[in-house]
Amino acid sequence: MKLTFIGAGGVRTPLVIQSILNFQDRLPLDTVCMMDIDPERLELIKLACKPRLAKGAKFNIEWTTDARKAIRGADFIVTTFREGSLESRVIDEQVPLKYGVLGQETTGPGGFAMALRTVPVILHYVELIKELAPDAWLLNFTNPAGILTETITRVAGFEHAVGICDNPSAMMRAAAAYVHTDPDKLFPEYYGLNHLGWMRSIYLDGKDLIPDILQKMQTSGETIEHLPFDVNEIAALGTIPNEYVYFYYYPRKSVENLLKSGQSRAMQILPFNQELYAGLRRIRDEEDTPDKIEAIYLKYLDQRQSTYMTLETGHDAENAAVEEKPLEKQDAKKAMDESAEGYSAVALNVIEGLLEKPKLMILNVPNRGAISGMAENDVIETTCLVGNGVVRPFAMGSIPDADLGLMKSVKAYEKLTIQAAVEDSYELALEALTLHPLVPGYDIARNILDDYLAQHGDYFPKLLNER
Incomplete structure (x- = not known):
């Protein structure tokens, strides 16, 4: 079996390698191919993976x-690449903040800009796959995952594809820890779009644990780990929202926190990435450096994880700062294993489910009637059965009107964004951005779009048609 990663010069590839090593006795792996268009970064990340x-x-x-x-x-x-690298993400996120709109990688204008840059690239890769590996499965990790997965399945018509996000699986692990059980024993009912979803039920031995979890939250005052919502708000909802729903429930607060911090998430992590690559450059010609390599990568990993969502939620990142001291070997392995479990292990679990052992997973797939009110070919994020060479969503049926309304609004924006990228249309791009629930109207949408065109240069489509 040949497994290929496109975008392997990225900073998460050592986690991918760790996951593959953890799974290698469970999968019939012969060849793993790591591909990236940037030869220097690929070589540096190869060095980071060497230990x-x-x-x-x-x-x-x-x-x-x-x-x-x-x-x-x-x-x-x-696929796990970033078109334009992190420098383009900085533009994606900073431009909207100039107009008082959320700047975030996947949600709102940030995701819109990234989609416009990336849709043509993912379509190119799909054409290569159709030519060179037509029977392959395509697992898309590239953000915005929902939009790109819909591009792959609906526009390119490539059915052997799923979209992957590690966030819902992290929710499941956190919920399992909250009720002191193994996540593999739980059956989740999860519905939504990528980075816009809700956990309606979590079953253990036929009993829905959500009511008990919500009651425990109200009694203790403590939420599930990494859940940035008030416990009473969650109890009123009756569901557990994905942490990214924070941006829809608290858009003004999110913007205020980011403006107060003076930077977006991309600006926050850009120095971490630069320090990682610079550190690897310094030692690439040395011999016997595994401990140095490990220390450089683990420092990067700790910096990134300890600051996650601190800017957007207004939490004090300084209190979560990592002590700059080498980890013990057992702690280093634990850190790598835990991080790998939350990222590329999701992809490898999909592969294992398709080949060997059926699994329940939360994935981005065409709706196929799973959520009432969404179109058949709308890509949604929901509980799926992975097995016997197929991926199928479970029927969620009717969902709350408020959730469905928000989903349909965002889905309309997503479809127009895809169409704008495919047709290279300024008018469609402007219409898409105007429709987004987090963008307050046509004038601001136009200003944001024009700034993207001016600042992104060759990494952005020209959007000449119909202008």
């Missing part, structure tokens, strides 16, 4: 900048 691979990889690993070579003959392909 992990030295500990007993049972598969052949290839590193390449040739997309055709990476895709040819692959059985599974994971």
Whole structure:
């Protein structure tokens, strides 16, 4: 079996390698191919992965900048690239803040800009897959995951594809820890879109645990880990929202917190990424450096994780800062394992489910009637059965009107954004951004779009048609 990752020069690739090592005895892996268009970053990340691979990889690993070579003959392909790199994300997030609108990677104008840059690229890769590996499964991790998965399945018509996000699986692990059980024993009823979803029920031995969880939250005053909502608000909802719903429930507060901090998340983590690559450059010609490599990467990982959503929610990142001291070996392995479980292990669980062992997973897939009120080919994020070479959503039926209304509004924006990218249309792009629930009207949408066109340069479509 050949497994390919497109975008392997990214900072999370060492976590991917850790996940593959954890799964290698459970999957019939022969070859793992790591591909990226940036040769220097690919070489540096290869160095960052060296200590992990030295500990007993049972598969052949290839590193390449040739997309055709990476895709040819692959059985599974994971897309995890960022068009324009992190520098483009800074523009995505900072431009809206100038107009008092949320600047965030996937939600609102930030996700819109990233989608316009990335839709043409993902369509190019799908055409290569159709030519060179037509029977492969495509697992899309690239953000905005829901929009790109819909581009793959509806626009390109490639059915062997799912969208993956590690956030719902993290919710399940946190909920399982809250009730002191194994997440594999739970059956979740989750519905929504990517980064806009709700956990309606969590079953254990036929009993829905949500009422008890909500009662426990109100009694203790403590929510499930990483849930940035008031306990009484969650109790009133009767569901557990994905943490990204915070941006829809508290848009003004989110913007105020970001403006107060003076930076967006992209600006916050850009120095971490730059420090990681710079550290790897300094030692790439040295010998016997596994401990140094490990220390550089673990420092990066701790910096990133300890500051997650601190800006948007107004939490004090300084109190969560990482002490700059080397971790013990057992702590280092634990940190890598836990981080890998929350990222690429989701993709490997999908692969294991398709090949060997059926699984329940929360994925981005075409609706197929699962959520009443959404179109058949709308890509949604919901509980799915993965097994026997297929992925199918469970029927959620009717959902609360407020949730459905928000989903339909965001879905209309998503579809227009895809159409604008495909048709290279300024008018459609402007209409899409105007429709987004977090954008307060046409004039601000136009200002944001024009600023993107001016600042992104060649990384942004020209949007000439109908202008």
